[in-house]
Amino acid sequence: MDIFLQQIINGLTTGSVYAIVALGYTMVYGVIQLINFAHGEVVMIGAMTAFTVIMAVVGLGLPLPPALIVLLGVLAAVPVCMAIGYTLERVAYRPLRHAPRLAPLITAIGMSIILQHLALLIWGRDPRAFPQIMENASFAIGGAAISTVQIAIILMSVVLMAGLTWFVYRTRFGIAIRATAEDVRVAALMGVDANRVIAATFVIGAGLGAIAGVMVGTYYGIAHYTMGFTLGLKAFSAAVLGGIGNLAGAMLGGIVLGLVEALGTGYIGDLTDLCRWPLVGGMLAERCEADGHAILFGSNYQDVFAFLVLILVLVFRPSGLLGERVSERA
Amino acid sequence: MNRKIVGIALIAIALLALPLVLTQVGTAWVRIANLAILFVFLSLGLNIVVGMAGLLDLGYIAFYAVGAYVYALLASPHFNLHLPFWVILPIGALVACVAGAVLGAPTLRLRGDYLAIVTLGFGEIVRIFMNNLSSPFNITNGPKGITRIDGLSVGSVNFSATDTLFGLSITGPAKYYYVLLLLLLLVIVVNLRLQKSRIGRAWVAIREDEVAAKAAGINTRNVKLLAFAMGASFGGVAGGMFAAMQGFVSPESFILNESIMVLAMVVLGGMGNVWGVIAGALLLSFVPEFLRYSVEPLQMALFGRMLVEPEVLRMLVFGIALVLTMRFRPAGLWPESRHKREMGQKP
Amino acid sequence: MSAVLLEARAIGKRFGGVQALKDVSLTIREKEIYGLIGPNGAGKTTFFNVLTGLYTRDTGDVLFAGQPLELGSPYVVAQAGIARTFQNIRLFGNMTALENVMVGRHVRTQAGVFGAIFRTRAQREEEAAIKRRADELLHYVGIAHRAGALAKHLSYGDQRRLEIARALATEPKLLALDEPAAGMNATETVALRQLIEGLRADGLTVLLIEHDVKLIMGLCDRVAVLDYGEKIAEDVPAIVQRDPKVVEAYLGGGAND
Numbered sequence: 032m033d034i035f036l037q038q039i040i041n042g043l044t045t046g047s048v049y050a051i052v053a054l055g056y057t058m059v060y061g062v063i064q065l066i067n068f069a070h071g072e073v074v075m076i077g078a079m080t081a082f083t084v085i086m087a088v089v090g091l092g093l094p095l096p097p098a099l100i101v102l103l104g105v106l107a108a109v110p111v112c113m114a115i116g117y118t119l120e121r122v123a124y125r126p127l128r129h130a131p132r133l134a135p136l137i138t139a140i141g142m143s144i145i146l147q148h149l150a151l152l153i154w155g156r157d158p159r160a161f162p163q164i165m166e167n168a169s170f171a172i173g174g175a176a177i178s179t180v181q182i183a184i185i186l187m188s189v190v191l192m193a194g195l196t197w198f199v200y201r202t203r204f205g206i207a208i209r210a211t212a213e214d215v216r217v218a219a220l221m222g223v224d225a226n227r228v229i230a231a232t233f234v235i236g237a238g239l240g241a242i243a244g245v246m247v248g249t250y251y252g253i254a255h256y257t258m259g260f261t262l263g264l265k266a267f268s269a270a271v272l273g274g275i276g277n278l279a280g281a282m283l284g285g286i287v288l289g290l291v292e293a294l295g296t297g298y299i300g301d302l303t304d305l306c307r308w309p310l311v312g313g314m315l316a317e318r319c320e321a322d323g324h325a326i327l328f329g330s331n332y333q334d335v336f337a338f339l340v341l342i343l344v345l346v347f348r349p350s351g352l353l354g355e356r357v358s359e360r361a
Numbered sequence: 362m363n364r365k366i367v368g369i370a371l372i373a374i375a376l377l378a379l380p381l382v383l384t385q386v387g388t389a390w391v392r393i394a395n396l397a398i399l400f401v402f403l404s405l406g407l408n409i410v411v412g413m414a415g416l417l418d419l420g421y422i423a424f425y426a427v428g429a430y431v432y433a434l435l436a437s438p439h440f441n442l443h444l445p446f447w448v449i450l451p452i453g454a455l456v457a458c459v460a461g462a463v464l465g466a467p468t469l470r471l472r473g474d475y476l477a478i479v480t481l482g483f484g485e486i487v488r489i490f491m492n493n494l495s496s497p498f499n500i501t502n503g504p505k506g507i508t509r510i511d512g513l514s515v516g517s518v519n520f521s522a523t524d525t526l527f528g529l530s531i532t533g534p535a536k537y538y539y540v541l542l543l544l545l546l547l548v549i550v551v552n553l554r555l556q557k558s559r560i561g562r563a564w565v566a567i568r569e570d571e572v573a574a575k576a577a578g579i580n581t582r583n584v585k586l587l588a589f590a591m592g593a594s595f596g597g598v599a600g601g602m603f604a605a606m607q608g609f610v611s612p613e614s615f616i617l618n619e620s621i622m623v624l625a626m627v628v629l630g631g632m633g634n635v636w637g638v639i640a641g642a643l644l645l646s647f648v649p650e651f652l653r654y655s656v657e658p659l660q661m662a663l664f665g666r667m668l669v670e671p672e673v674l675r676m677l678v679f680g681i682a683l684v685l686t687m688r689f690r691p692a693g694l695w696p697e698s699r700h701k702r703e704m705g706q707k708p
Numbered sequence: 709m710s711a712v713l714l715e716a717r718a719i720g721k722r723f724g725g726v727q728a729l730k731d732v733s734l735t736i737r738e739k740e741i742y743g744l745i746g747p748n749g750a751g752k753t754t755f756f757n758v759l760t761g762l763y764t765r766d767t768g769d770v771l772f773a774g775q776p777l778e779l780g781s782p783y784v785v786a787q788a789g790i791a792r793t794f795q796n797i798r799l800f801g802n803m804t805a806l807e808n809v810m811v812g813r814h815v816r817t818q819a820g821v822f823g824a825i826f827r828t829r830a831q832r833e834e835e836a837a838i839k840r841r842a843d844e845l846l847h848y849v850g851i852a853h854r855a856g857a858l859a860k861h862l863s864y865g866d867q868r869r870l871e872i873a874r875a876l877a878t879e880p881k882l883l884a885l886d887e888p889a890a891g892m893n894a895t896e897t898v899a900l901r902q903l904i905e906g907l908r909a910d911g912l913t914v915l916l917i918e919h920d921v922k923l924i925m926g927l928c929d930r931v932a933v934l935d936y937g938e939k940i941a942e943d944v945p946a947i948v949q950r951d952p953k954v955v956e957a958y959l960g961g962g963a964n965d
Contacts, residue, residue, distance in 0.1 A: 062571055066474040090447060126688055133568075134687045136417050137628055141683025148676045198398055260617065264482050271475075305497065318497070325497035334489055338482040345475060346467040400923045515801070517739035551825050558824030558831070559817055559838070562803070576760060578786030578815025578878045587821065 033174030038297040044181045046289020047188035051243040052266030053281035055236030061212040061276035068139035071263015072146035077244030078254040081108040097164040108241040116237025117211035150256040193254040268341035274354020296333045380535035391534040397646035400542040404626040404642040406595025412632035414588035415568025417477040419485025424593040426615035428453035428600025433610045436511040453601040454594040461593025469585045491612040506611025552635045625679040631693025649675045710738040720767035728754040730937045741914045743928035750934040752917045760792045761785040792882035793871040795887045803859035809842035812877025845873040865896040884915040
């Protein structure tokens with residue numbers, strides 16, 4: 032099997048999901064220059080809601096095609112998450128729009144804890160297994176395999192990204208969003224209802240997050256009340272990598288991060304196998320002969336990559352890959 | 362003036378007698394009091410970062426973890442090292458301080474939210490390392506954690522055993538109580554003194570308006586870094602005490618929820634106000650205990666089974682406390698005295 | 709004629725496609741009240757922000773008191789002896805008036821964490837001196853009676869004065885005021901004028917951005933006019949006032965005399 036190609040495929044899949052979640056962060060940030068800390072939890076609730084609906088539909092035993100069942104899950108998750116996104120904006124952000132910056136960040140953290148533990152109350156502490164309703168066929172390409180779920184996720188992401196781009200650049204409301212992102216006051220003078228636009232970015236981001244949640248759930252076959260935290264952190268890193276506030280940046284950042292993570296996880300074990308390093312390996316000769324390897328950092332460090340990327344971007348290019356320099360906005 | 366002295370004396374006597382009284386109820390209560398003091402300690406450390414300097418640190422517990430593991434590694438059979446506590450606690454503070462500075466440096470010139478997310482990530486990374494640094498070299502012993510950590514001991518006095526003094530039997534936890542109380546007193550003094558100093562004013566100025574602080578001649582980067590490193594070293598000391606007191610550390614004790622809890626204590630009590638933060642920390646330390654003793658029996662009585670675990674309820678309380686405080690009482694339940702002075706003439 | 713205090717040479721600053729400042733050179737002499745005027749968006753505040761290190765400049769350099777001034781870090785500029793106020797007052801709202809001024813002493817004092825924790829003798833003496841000086845400055849600008857009030861609770865005019873006191877606390881050689889009279893009524897403006905003249909009498913050099921033409925013309929020794937980021941005139945007020953380029957800039961080219 033070609034590990035490199037396989038990791039590229041895996042990276043593209045997770046990267047697509049990161050990109051969709053990152054869009055939620057970046058849209059909100061673009062308009063109000065604040066991080067929506069609870070976004071990861073919205074994604075988690077999307078996955079959980081879809082899971083519940085899918086289980087219920089499967090439980091009915093109707094001869095429905097699997098894709099339709101998943102679609103029903105999505106259709107349930109999207110409005111639920113949108114409602115949560117709207118609530119978030121109304122409760123945690125809008126009342127504090129003129130408060131010091133710290134205040135909305137703290138309420139958002141509070142909301143995220145509340146959402147997480149409400150999910151724990153509803154769905155319990157144990158991971159929920161997504162039912163394997165889709166026959167997950169694999170296709171061989173150049174020594175690697177790509178599954179139908181992976182294809183579906185990548186295609187779906189492309190459609191969502193294209194749709195959002197069309198919406199933001201070609202519709203009246205999209206223009207209002209961009210105007211608000213440029214300058215809230217001027218947009219307001221031009222007759223844009225800033226409150227509506229800001230609420231809309233939360234709602235749209237949450238809707239996208241819901242779909243991303245379903246994608247993750249079907250991909251890993253599992254959903255858990257803590258999944259939103261890590262996913263949110265990674266997607267935020269993706270948004271920063273691409274240049275926060277920039278839609279194309281979030282998409283690019285998501286894909287790049289997915290690839291970095293997949294390739295990193297795929298190779299770090301080999302690279303840090305001390306037995307392959309002559310100098311150190313000599314010292315560990317006994318051990319290397321017994322075990323064959325002495326891996327310093329294995330694939331269990333997978334979640335570290337996103338964070339490393341985040342730190343490196345912040346140090347060397349805080350504006351991200353596609354972002355403009357904003358440091359001088361006094 | 363005299364009344365003030367009498368008041369302080371009464372509080373001091375009450376604090377000194379507390380463990381003896383609590384021991385009568387049950388040693389478990391002394392342990393709870395000890396943990397509460399430790400959380401007051403942590404909150405005061407975080408208060409420097411969040412309350413005074415206005416830097417949102419969401420991974421504060423990581424520095425607590427660093428301190429705890431430094432202690433565990435240097436005073437346990439794990440590496441067969443048994444250094445005395447007065448050597449380890451400063452080392453723990455220093456390591457945490459360096460970790461804080463290294464982490465803060467890249468983010469402090471950016472907007473506050475970046476710091477928040479980076480610290481959030483850092484907390485997670487520290488946990489991943491604690492869990493996985495057990496192979497190929499066993500440093501942290503993985504999820505199993507490190508056991509049989511040495512307790513504090515001074516000369517022949519072992520803090521983990523029961524001693525009899527003037528006919529009173531003083532248990533191990535009671536002894537730790539007094540040590541913690543002493544440390545807490547030191548931390549309070551340090552906090553109060555910093556608050557009323559040139560550095561403390563610079564921190565508050567940055568919190569209030571960073572651009573104006575710069576223009577007024579403050580090297581904001583260094584001063585923020587200082588706040589971050591100071592807060593981290595407080596966390597390191599608290600972590601060392603935690604390890605000594607429990608005799609056991611594992612990654613489970615240092616999860617995100619703990620960071621959130623400390624943040625909630627600072628926010629609810631009143632950011633920047635030492636006494637408010639202390640009150641907030643005590644209040645939120647006893648909430649879980651209260652829940653444990655009330656919610657379980659109540660639910661059993663009403664529904665015959667547990668619907669909501671106290672642990673979940675605890676986190677919901679913290680989350681709601683964060684949201685409601687910021688919304689309705691952003692200066693906290695016990696605001697800074699600066700604010701209070703002006704309550705009468707609010708516009 | 710007195711010695712040159714500040715010499716800005718060919719300062720340029722670009723924001724994206726907008727050339728906010730283009731080769732702006734000007735010279736300010738000691739104990740002078742120097743006015744910087746121009747229509748909205750002419751680049752006055754940008755010049756202030758470059759001069760005080762809040763913005764990095766693209767071209768040019770500044771000589772201050774004979775030394776090259778390292779721009780780009782505000783605290784270094786403050787240390788060199790340039791203090792400023794802001795057009796839209798920026799105080800530390802939740803600190804008292806006194807504390808606001810005490811913060812201004814930061815750059816001239818040095819007590820650190822160690823001194824604060826152990827209350828060393830040096831620290832206590834320095835702290836007392838800081839407070840003394842801050843008290844004096846509150847008296848000087850005339851708001852000593854509000855020392856204990858939170859900055860955000862002061863009246864508008866008092867906030868302006870407090871900002872000046874905070875700037876003075878850094879012991880500047882040059883005080884840069886960004887539209888200090890904005891939003892003030894006639895009485896407050898007269899009082900402000902007296903304050904600025906007092907500052908000069910006490911040996912300070914003042915750089916002033918102002919819209920109030922009457923105030924500028926009555927107060928300033930010399931005036932520079934910016935238009936679209938370029939300096940179009942620099943002279944004593946009486947001459948600048950009659951400069952056709954200046955008249956045109958202000959009246960949009962409609963005036964011919």
